[in-house]
Amino acid sequence: MTPPLRKALLRGILASAPFVIVVGPFALLFGVVATEAGLDVAKVMLFSISVFAGASQFAALQLMQENAPVLVILATSLAVNLRMVMYSVAMAPHLGAASPGWRLLMAYFLVDQSFAASSVEFEKRPDQSLGEKIAFFFGTVLPIAPLWFAASLAGALLGQKIPEAYALDFAVPITFLAICAPMLRSLPHILAAAVSILATLLLTGLPYGTGLLVAACLAMATGAGAEILLERRRSHAGQ
Amino acid sequence: MPVSDALFWAVVPALGLGTFLIRFSFLGLLGARPLPAGLRRALRYTAVAILPGLVAPAVLWPAATEGQTDPARLAAALVTLIAGIVTRSVIGAILAGGVTLYTLLWW
Numbered sequence: 577m578t579p580p581l582r583k584a585l586l587r588g589i590l591a592s593a594p595f596v597i598v599v600g601p602f603a604l605l606f607g608v609v610a611t612e613a614g615l616d617v618a619k620v621m622l623f624s625i626s627v628f629a630g631a632s633q634f635a636a637l638q639l640m641q642e643n644a645p646v647l648v649i650l651a652t653s654l655a656v657n658l659r660m661v662m663y664s665v666a667m668a669p670h671l672g673a674a675s676p677g678w679r680l681l682m683a684y685f686l687v688d689q690s691f692a693a694s695s696v697e698f699e700k701r702p703d704q705s706l707g708e709k710i711a712f713f714f715g716t717v718l719p720i721a722p723l724w725f726a727a728s729l730a731g732a733l734l735g736q737k738i739p740e741a742y743a744l745d746f747a748v749p750i751t752f753l754a755i756c757a758p759m760l761r762s763l764p765h766i767l768a769a770a771v772s773i774l775a776t777l778l779l780t781g782l783p784y785g786t787g788l789l790v791a792a793c794l795a796m797a798t799g800a801g802a803e804i805l806l807e808r809r810r811s812h813a814g815q
Numbered sequence: 816m817p818v819s820d821a822l823f824w825a826v827v828p829a830l831g832l833g834t835f836l837i838r839f840s841f842l843g844l845l846g847a848r849p850l851p852a853g854l855r856r857a858l859r860y861t862a863v864a865i866l867p868g869l870v871a872p873a874v875l876w877p878a879a880t881e882g883q884t885d886p887a888r889l890a891a892a893l894v895t896l897i898a899g900i901v902t903r904s905v906i907g908a909i910l911a912g913g914v915t916l917y918t919l920l921w922w
Contacts (some may be wrong), residue, residue, distance in 0.1 A: 597906050614817030619827075626831030631862070635869055636830055640818045644824045652869075653826075654833045658861045664841040665850055672846050682838035702913050745879040745896045746888050746916060749870040755909035757899020768860045769867045776868035777875070792865045799860030800853070 577711075588715015591693040596719050599689065602630050603724045605747050607731020607740060609634070617732045624728035628721075629687065631755065632656040634748050637689050652789055657761040669710050670698045682713055690716040694772040763806065768799030885918035 577585070606693035610620045610633075627633050636653040663686050665787065671682055698709060703704040738744055760766050779787030830912030850858075874892040876882040903910065 601909075615823065619823060623827050626827060628831075629834050629882050630835065631866065632830065636826055637818070638869065640822055640826060641816050643816055643822070646822070646829075649826050650829055650833065652865065653830050654837070655861060656865050657834045657837050659858055660834070660837045661840055662855070662858050664838055664843075668841040668846055671842060675842070679843045680839070683843050683867075684835060686838040686842065734906070743875075745877060745893065747913075749873045749888075749892060750909060750912040750916070752870045753874075753892055753895040754899050754905045754912065756863055757896050757908050758903045758905060759863050759907045760900055761903075765860065765863050769863045770863050771869040772866075772868035778872050780872060788868050790866070791868045792861075794869065796857050796860045797863035799864065800839075800856045803856055803859075 578707075580705070581707055581711040584711040585715040585718075586705065586709040588693065588712040589718050590715075591712075592689050593719050594717035595689040595693075596723060599630075599720050600723050600727045601725035602751060604731040605744075605751065606630060606633055606637075607728045608734055608744060609731075609734030609748060610637055611732050612744070613637055615732075620728060620732035621725070624725060628684070628724065629657050629660075630724075631752065633702075634752070638748070645793035648786055648789065652792070655789070657785065660686060660691075662689075666691065666695050667713075669695075669714060670702075671706075672707060672772060673706055678710060678778055682710070685714070685717045685721060687720065689720050694739070721743075762803075764799045767802050768795045771795040887916055890919055891916035 595706055606624065608618050610623060611617075615623065623633060623637075627636075632653040635656050639649040642815070660680050664683070667682070669685065671679065674682065690713060694709075698704075698707050704712070730743060738813055756769060760769060772791055775791030776788050779790055784788065834893075870892075874889060876886055877885050877888050879885075891903035891912045894915040895908045899905065899908030901913075
């Protein structure tokens with residue numbers, strides 16, 4: 577590896593190193609919760625390796641435990657991952673010229689953390705060579721991905737040994753709220769979250785988690801609608 | 816309720832493939848092209864539209880207490896939310912919520 581590539585790789589590792597604090601416990605928790613849901617170690621690992629997206633894994637697991645229909649489970653969990661379309665769009669101008677094999681591999685590793693670190697880097701240093709950008713991207717993956725798999729495994733092995741007094745049932749709600757809360761930085765985001773909560777609670781009567789899907793659609797429309805209204809008001813005020 | 820074998824195999828491979836295709840979409844196939852503004856706008860809200868609704872019933876009616884609202888869990892959820900908004904830190908919010916939950920449950 578040439579020195580500039582090695583430097584880019586190292587920058588990537590350093591940029592995503594802080595995420596370790598979140599990724600490790602989150603994967604550990606998934607392993608534990610999935611084991612308590614009746615999955616054996618092999619299934620937990622297959623889950624974490626094939627999906628490799630924490631929030632949607634927890635969402636799918638919860639709906640599977642409620643025995644929701646397959647289509648509802650898939651629609652809801654995939655919707656959780658739809659934000660990654662934006663990641664893919666954002667990475668395409670920088671990494672899209674790589675060979676198909678590299679793009680396949682990078683798509684698999686395109687997670688919240690590698691996206692966050694890479695988009696900051698590529699905005700700061702847009703003129704790097706393609707090789708440096710790829711090296712940086714894989715640098716951001718190195719602290720995260722092996723840890724995700726290892727901590728999932730540790731959680732699965734630990735599994736049911738954790739006593740009930742630790743109220744692990746509530747670790748997932750706390751983690752999700754903690755992920756969401758920092759996103760509530762604009763009025764449309766707050767409104768979308770509020771509609772999501774109210775509509776889900778009002779629609780709990782609907783069968784098999786379909787209430788959540790309807791609520792999510794309403795919430796997304798609320799967020800987007802509020803954003804349009806705010807923009808309009810701002811452009812009027814500016815004239 | 817434990818997850819059955821059949822359900823696991825019906826969901827997980829499809830979820831894995833679907834998630835990969837979402838990630839691969841523009842980077843792998845469609846290349847560098849702008850998204851329509853409306854779609855872009857809607858996508859910004861996917862996480863806040865789903866995750867709060869997903870946890871709301873578990874916060875108000877936890878399965879662990881057979882659906883009875885539990886002050887400790889409710890308080891922990893509120894503290895997590897507030898700490899996350901104030902500190903803008905995921906870890907900070909988790910710690911605040913966890914400390915609240917265990918303080919109220921164990922004391």
